[in-house]
Amino acid sequence: MPLLEAAGIGKVYGKLTALDGASLTVEENEFHGLIGPNGSGKSTLMKCVAGAEVPTSGKVSFVNRDITALSPTERARAGMSLKFQITSVLPTLTLYDNILLALQAQSSLFDLVFSRTRGALHDQVMTMLSQFRLADRAHDAAAALSHGQQQWLEIAMALAGKPRLLLLDEPTGGMSLEERRVTGELLQPIKQHCSLVIVEHDLDFIRDICDRLTVLDQGRVLASGTVAEIQANKSVQEIYLRRA
């Protein structure tokens, strides 16, 4: 069984059909890229998987469980995590507290009120920060970080709860070339315990880190397969040439 299986997803906003029977399958420990021209429905599909939008039709299964109607909180507790397209770190909190906030999400109310888990979580917070090269700024407010660093902090927060699937919506948006390269490096090690779905415009980046790709066009899946298969696919080349 695949880790994530979204089948026949449709999403209609009034007269606009954003998704028309799109599907997406992600295996354990797989990095899966979701690409397509602007308006092809990538972000909408991502939102339907994440629970930010409820699909008009279709079914989303995660770890053999139908999650189509679950709330974001329930999805997170089932092991799904995401990073939004717009950076949403908490700017006034320190980096340390941003990570702690993510890590302690499933502590009980009693533990939270009496701060019973913060000692035990300290090492995990510092490990996450070092892993994303932010340890020396642990006590700065997140607002003081560069845009690229904020993106890393947010990926670190998304990974803090040890999810089995991480959804990344444009992780390298607004990053410099060097930052993109580092982002790729930072993501590689997580493959051991986590699958990834990435929506991204930077095709080079996608090609470098993904195992499989799904190409969307006008709300439908145009092609799905390994990177090599997609690169050889005539119709994929066509839509990218057509719109370029």
Add this chain to the structure above:
Amino acid sequence: MGAAKQALRATLGEGSEVSMADDGSNRALPARQAAGLKVLPIVEGLVLIVALVLPLFLKDYLTVFATRVIILALFALSFDLVWGYAGIMSFGQALFFGSAGYGVALLARDLNVTSILLVLPAGTLIGLTTSLLLGGFLLLGRHPSSVIFVALGTLTGSYAADRLARGWYYLGGQNGIPSIPPMTLGSYDLTEGPVYYYFALGILTICYVLCRFLVRSQFGLALAGLRENEPRIAFFGYKTQHLKAIVFAVGGTIAGLAGSLYAFHEGFVWPNMLGVVISTQVVLYVLFGGSGTLIGAVIGAVIIEGVSFWLSDNYREIWPIILGVLLLLVILFRPLGLISFVLGERERVGSFGARAREKRHAAP
């Protein structure tokens, strides 16, 4: 870039909330905080010391006034917890204050129950129950409720309770319930004066310390997340609606305690105590003093009540206009309240990792 400058950028990074007036006076703050000096405990200590010695210098009628202010500060504390920390726009906080006031007034009038050991827990329980009911209704829907829905819902609740009390003969209608006997402890009558003052101050201090403990705990960190970006933290797995309902109920509980103290102190309750006017007043206390700091709520209540008292004595005709202008000026130019003159953004938000704090102190 120097540490101070970086911290300043962090302070200003907040954006829209921090406005024009901040440039000048805040510049010195982050440097002071980088040196590890905490402003908040100093302010809290000063306020407590002033409050402790105050009755020694006040005439009797002013001690009575000061007691009323202490009780209103407790009420303001409840609102700051709900709004300043959890970001819940509770525009009907007086509903819990007034319900508890009416509740204990009825206990005293109809059942002759005036023992402190019974009436204060009863009032607190009424605050808890009403806020659980209203909070459950407003906050625990299928989908997270919008800020405006909660604001209007609480406002309506408060307004409806006010109207209900006005129209209900059993509750005394327009006149409310007069001549409530004093609270008793054994055979001792707790009447207005220095003893009541210190009693109320003791309760305020206890509640303050409990609230402070709560907002600086890991639960407080969750509240910060709730306030700053509720949808985001739901994706971490927080049960955001439950968190909100809990804070709302804690706020309602404290408001209920304040309401019962108020009813016995004044010796009567009347419909305004439930209504929109007092609900708004408490919003002003917190805005004026500085939301999300606890002590700001106390300072705001003291200053607004003090200034109104003084103005109404000296400028009988135009004092509401003067007060209104004063409030507007502070809210326009100091959106983070009076406390922001001495308290920087970093300390206001605080940090929550226990060991992190030790490590920072150890660093050279």
